[in-house]
Amino acid sequence: MQFFRQVLSPLGLFNCPVYRNQDHGRLGDMNAAADELAYDATRGKTAQLIRDFNATTSCEKVTCLYNDVNWWVEGLIENPAELKHLRTDTSADPDYFL
Numbered sequence: 554m555q556f557f558r559q560v561l562s563p564l565g566l567f568n569c570p571v572y573r574n575q576d577h578g579r580l581g582d583m584n585a586a587a588d589e590l591a592y593d594a595t596r597g598k599t600a601q602l603i604r605d606f607n608a609t610t611s612c613e614k615v616t617c618l619y620n621d622v623n624w625w626v627e628g629l630i631e632n633p634a635e636l637k638h639l640r641t642d643t644s645a646d647p648d649y650f651l
């Protein structure tokens with residue numbers, strides 16, 4: 554979920570609500586999406602963190618709010634054919650936003 558949802562605060566932009574204001578979750582400062590140049594740098598940092606972040610160790614003692622949706626996204630990555638079954642209307646079940 555750190556690709557889709559990040560936490561912006563005066564302290565900076567972070568990969569997850571759990572890691573706000575912790576250096577290992579920092580994606581940028583409070584201007585991380587202020588303009589195209591900053592946003593490009595933030596996207597690069599996000600991609601690097603997604604590649605390097607190991608939730609099985611970093612989050613082993615965390616109650617993850619996104620556990621279900623993380624596994625759902627993981628299932629889509631492992632089974633890309635499932636992507637064609639995603640619905641774009643508001644009656645989709647499960648609700649992709651949540």
Ligand code: SF4
Nearest residue numbers: 569571608612617619
């Ligand atoms: S696994 Fe959960 S707690 Fe850990 S970074 Fe991802 S969303 Fe946050």
